[in-house]
Amino acid sequence: MTCEDCIKDISTSLHNVQGINKVDARLKDQLVFIEGTASPSSIVSAIQATGRDAILRGSGSSNGAAVSILETHSTSVQNNVRGLARMVQVSSNMTIVDLTINGLSPGKYWATVRENGDISRGAETTGGIWESLKNKVLGSEETKEPRGVFGTVDVDAKGKGNVFLDRPVAVWELIGRSMVISKDKEGPFKKEDPDTLVGVIARSAGVWDNDKMVCSCSGKNVWEERKEQVSKGMM
Incomplete structure (x- = not known):
């Protein structure tokens, strides 16, 4: 996200997703906080519909x-x-x-x-x-x-x-x-x-909770991992 228009585009797209009650997009932090019951994949899809990409981050409890x-x-x-x-x-x-x-x-x-x-x-x-x-x-x-x-x-x-x-x-x-x-x-x-x-x-890691930038398994940052999976036919 590079400007307030980015914030507006993403927020509008997310508000159209059923189950999302609140969207708080922060340009400085490059983060979007969402409140509601929508599935994680529908949230990523809504952001992708604006021409951008997104990654689900998480660690959380190993048993959860x-x-x-x-x-x-x-x-x-x-x-x-x-x-x-x-x-x-x-x-x-x-x-x-x-x-x-x-x-x-x-x-x-x-x-x-x-x-x-x-x-x-x-x-x-x-x-x-x-x-x-x-x-x-x-x-x-x-x-x-x-x-x-x-x-x-x-x-x-x-x-x-x-x-x-x-x-x-x-x-x-x-x-x-x-x-x-x-x-x-x-x-x-x-x-x-x-x-x-x-x-x-x-x-697995729990969705939303992990702010690490590098995957310990490969040494690649999360965006590099994302591009590799997309190239293999993943979402």
């Missing part, structure tokens, strides 16, 4: 946030990373998930958490849906929705999809399991299906 980089294991695909799920625990038994997809064929996709984190053959080796249980009611069996069924995301004609989900789970329960994005909720899955994504759920 997780991430899953979602890839297709199909050998026919050049850029195999096609999605990202950010998970933040907001209470003792509630986690919100910001799921972004880029590069799949149009349609409705299921987001499920699987029993294990074995992705050696893609989604094919991740096991069943996490906690797929049945309750017996008055002598008959009634199927109970597994905790691992997180919901659905609609992918548009451009191959893009975004959804903000919440589930009554704790982040620590998800670590080490895998997330699958597929048109088929149950499976079985095929390794060569380019429209089935999978990723291990790992501990």
Whole structure:
């Protein structure tokens, strides 16, 4: 941001996002503070719509946030990373998930958490849906929705999809399991299906809290990391 017109453009774009209640853009600090319930990815998209770029920053509690980089294991695909799920625990038994997809064929996709984190053959080796249980009611069996069924995301004609989900789970329960994005909720899955994504759920920095300028893993600053991921087909 270089002038007050930049502040005006960004603020106007952000106020048009559903769930944003307050925007405080500070030219001197090069920061934008946002209050509301909008998903992090929708905030970044709104800023990008003005011709600028933005980065989500965060560290936070190691037990309160997780991430899953979602890839297709199909050998026919050049850029195999096609999605990202950010998970933040907001209470003792509630986690919100910001799921972004880029590069799949149009349609409705299921987001499920699987029993294990074995992705050696893609989604094919991740096991069943996490906690797929049945309750017996008055002598008959009634199927109970597994905790691992997180919901659905609609992918548009451009191959893009975004959804903000919440589930009554704790982040620590998800670590080490895998997330699958597929048109088929149950499976079985095929390794060569380019429209089935999978990723291990790992501990992550929490969104918004980290002001460090260099990623310790590579020595690159956050903008260099951003450009590298974009070049690979990430958001």
